[in-house]
Amino acid sequence: MFLMTFRHALRSQEARQLKLYDVDLDAMSIAIARVKGSRSSVQSLDRHRGEPTLDEVIALRAWLKERTEDCSQILFPSQRGGMLTRMQFLRLFRHYALSSGVPPRLAHPHALRHALCSMMAEQHADVYAIQQRAGHKNISNTMIYTHVSDHQASESCQEAMMGAFAA
Secondary structure: HHHHHHHOOHHHHHHHHOOOHHOOOOOEEEEEEEEEEEEEEEEEOOOOOHHHHHHHHHHHHHHHHHOOOOOOOOOEEEEOEOOOHHHHHHHHHHHHHHHOOOOOOHHHHHHHHHHHHHHHHOOOOHHHHHHHHOOOOOOOHHHOOOOOOOHHHHHHHHHHHHHHHOO
């Protein structure tokens, strides 16, 4: 659940409301119904060679084998069945985050959304790719992740100059 929250920059409600039929393992995709006026989309499920704990397909197949049917069609149901509450989701995330050494100020599931977008920006992903992944309608919401250090700006300028004036 948290892997998908991270890999697709989901808000708590978006992760909690995922249905079984939103996942298509044959097409390797997931339909994401965004909230707060964001753009819904169908995104690919991400494989991760070399690190199985980051591979969504492996994680989903394992989860679907152990998931208890509750007739709700919720992908990640609560112990009583149906959709997790916002507080249940938060408590679960805080428990795992704090037990793995995440500072309390970052032990909130929304940090996963910010972490993915920030990581993409740090890896020089196209701002429109970040916008698409996060479901932002307005590019200004995406631009908060594109902070560039003086060092990064200098390196980028040097690469551009070397490319433009290469012999």
